[in-house]
Amino acid sequence: MNSLSDRLQAIRDRIAAAAQRCGRDPVSVELLAVSKTFPVEAIREAVDAGQLLFGENKVQEILGKAPQLPTNLQWHLIGHLQSNKVRKVLPVVKAIHSIGSLDLARDVDRIAGELGLFPQVYLEVNLAEESSKHGFGVEQVREGLEALYALKRIEIQGLMCIPPFDPDPALSRPYFVRLRELREELEQRGGVPLPRLSMGMSHDFEIAIEEGATIVRVGSAIFGDRTYPTPA
Numbered sequence: 474m475n476s477l478s479d480r481l482q483a484i485r486d487r488i489a490a491a492a493q494r495c496g497r498d499p500v501s502v503e504l505l506a507v508s509k510t511f512p513v514e515a516i517r518e519a520v521d522a523g524q525l526l527f528g529e530n531k532v533q534e535i536l537g538k539a540p541q542l543p544t545n546l547q548w549h550l551i552g553h554l555q556s557n558k559v560r561k562v563l564p565v566v567k568a569i570h571s572i573g574s575l576d577l578a579r580d581v582d583r584i585a586g587e588l589g590l591f592p593q594v595y596l597e598v599n600l601a602e603e604s605s606k607h608g609f610g611v612e613q614v615r616e617g618l619e620a621l622y623a624l625k626r627i628e629i630q631g632l633m634c635i636p637p638f639d640p641d642p643a644l645s646r647p648y649f650v651r652l653r654e655l656r657e658e659l660e661q662r663g664g665v666p667l668p669r670l671s672m673g674m675s676h677d678f679e680i681a682i683e684e685g686a687t688i689v690r691v692g693s694a695i696f697g698d699r700t701y702p703t704p705a
């Protein structure tokens with residue numbers, strides 16, 4: 474179980490098994506391979522094993538890697554996005570998982586309009602209200618919903634969260650439950666479906682699937698341990 478393609482297949486198998494355990498169709502869960510800090514050679518290995526969907530948490534890293542790789546790959550930005558980098562990153566990414574404020578959503582909407590794009594976005598919710606993390610507070614996302622729906626260039630897919638890290642994956646479950654319940658509440662409030670939930674990482678993606686994740690963001694379990702830490 475040492476090659477990257479073996480690890481990738483093992484994750485796919487675990488995703489399918491977790492989905493089946495809770496009566497979900499395995500194809501309803503996408504695997505975002507989080508390639509941050511890993512070189513393009515590692516990404517090529519994953520591509521050769523059939524993976525086309527990749528996540529990066531830094532704009533510079535996507536801009537450096539994407540041009541060296543096949544154009545049929547799909548890139549998702551999962552890390553904090555500064556307003557001054559929106560124009561650069563939008564042409565390269567299909568989706569942004571880290572829309573954490575109304576101001577950022579407005580910037581993305583305006584610039585997407587200028588560039589003729591309709592990016593998919595997820596609203597990142599900081600459920601534990603951790604001051605070290607970005608994202609909407611729960612109350613903020615409730616209050617901002619109407620203004621967010623008025624932005625016509627962004628396609629709001631749903632919600633994303635990063636629970637406080639704990640090696641025990643069971644401790645992530647209550648956050649996944651809260652994200653799913655918040656999604657339901659917002660759907661009723663806004664009358665607009667929020668079909669997707671971006672939640673679950675290497676250590677807790679199976680629990681996220683049990684709680685309704687439609688896309689799991691898995692890095693180290695595919696690519697190996699990162700040699701230097703990166704902010705989430």
Ligand SMILES: *Cc1c(COP(=O)(O)O)cnc(C)c1O
Nearest residue numbers: 507551674675690691692693705
């Ligand atoms: C790095 C990162 C991941 C992947 O983490 P792993 O533990 O390596 O699977 C998922 N989501 C975000 C936002 C990240 O920054």
